[in-house]
Amino acid sequence: MTLPTTNPAAGNQLTEAQFARVREWVYRRTGIHFGDNKRYFVDKRVTTCVREHGGDFNLWFASLRAGADERFAQQLVNELTVNETYFLREDHQFDSLVRTVMPRIAQARTAARDRSPIRILSLPCSTGEEPYSIALRLLSEWPGIETFDVEIVAADIDTRVLEHARRGEYGARSMHRVPPAVRTEFFERAGERHRVREDVREAIEFTTANLCDTDQMRSFRAFDVVFCRNVLIYFDEISSRRAAENLFGALRPGGFLFLGHSESMSRISPIFDPVRLPEGIAYQRPAIGATA
Structure with a gap:
């Protein structure tokens, strides 16, 4: 997920007080803090939401805060989370997953005679390239996929990108790192676009999740691996710590977490x-019983 910088040449339509109120609401809802350099970006998207709901900021914001219609809140969240990703991004981490992490997990499962599925969470999953990349690398390169059941759950706070992910259709920009052999085996043509094969799409569960909502995150438990890349950089210290605790709770003891390169x-x-x-x-x- 990326947040664009402001256009300093453009004027603002929200007042300082209105911008402050929206910024505080977004922070409490998502953990994301918008600095003054994001003023134009926030202004443009908030005024779009206000215009679509009658044009009166005060009435719109009162409804937003009161929770009278969850669509108001979801639309604003969707507008303010801009998702940018592509297949096999930071692929050295997929190398780690296939070559090192999955074999370690499989070995531990075998030693414990534990036949439960190996569970992987992608959060935030954006438009789906990350969880599909995980699936494609495992299907094409990890021999253990023939022996162990693997469950992949993909979650995001933005409902629009989840719909995109479920469709599994991608253009050239998303596909530029996908090898031709993988395209042939796991994709089908959909006009000028490529669509992930149906059985791969259906193998991934897509759902909504707010990383900073502790109550909501309690439903995410017992994952062996979590990919949570390029979102913590948008949180302040308090939100980052809360997110870390929620990720900790989502993992099994001994489970692995991958973050973004920065x-x-x-x-x-x-x-x-x-x-x-x-x-x-x-x-x-840390595994149960581990010592420093």
């Missing part, structure tokens, strides 16, 4: 152990 859990919370894998850094929820 993110470091070590600067946020000490509850995870950094793990140096052959392909890069990940973070691990």
